Amino acid sequence: MTPLASPDIDLDEATDLTAAPLEPWEVVVWNDPVNLMSYVVRVFRTYFGYSLERATQLMRAVHHEGHAIVATGPRETMEVHAQAMHDYGLWATVRRSDR
Template sequence: MPVDVPSPPAPPAGPRTSPREQGGVAVLDRPEADTPWVCLVWNDPVNLMSYVTWVFQTHFHYPRARAEKLMMDVHSLGRAVVSTGTREKVEADTEAMHGYGLWATFQHADQG
């Protein structure tokens, strides 16, 4: 007499466990990859305002008016969001700001 063995429960449906077909390849949905990230530059007691403006113009290719506005936000508010995008892009921008000697961090856009 055959024994009826129950099948294992199906994995929970959700973005991290349900692959989808894309060009013949199973791809896991990763909603966190779609979440924008931000690079924040923080005020510091070292860098001149003109230098910070120059960095924003040089690295991000911002027009002078936008670079000055961001610099004033850093100076008066203590920080400014200077770039947004994927984690990889924002992480690279953060490292670039460190290379210029600025204090910078990155985080999810929806955090604080």
């Protein structure tokens, strides 16, 4: 049987095992000429669970400003959210947060 550690390795040696901080990512939903505003509100409420007030606020930002950040978090999660927005027929992208 082979030993797991060689006797000449100092197992008490300090090792930096801290992970790099997770950089936040954002899902941005962009305005499009296809989807009704009421539909966008329904998608935000259904998928993200936002209140009617929050979903309407985000929809208005999409409509008036051309886009809105609808979610922030780890990249992999944001990619899943962006794909879900695509599945609903919305135009969404993922970008690194500058915050």
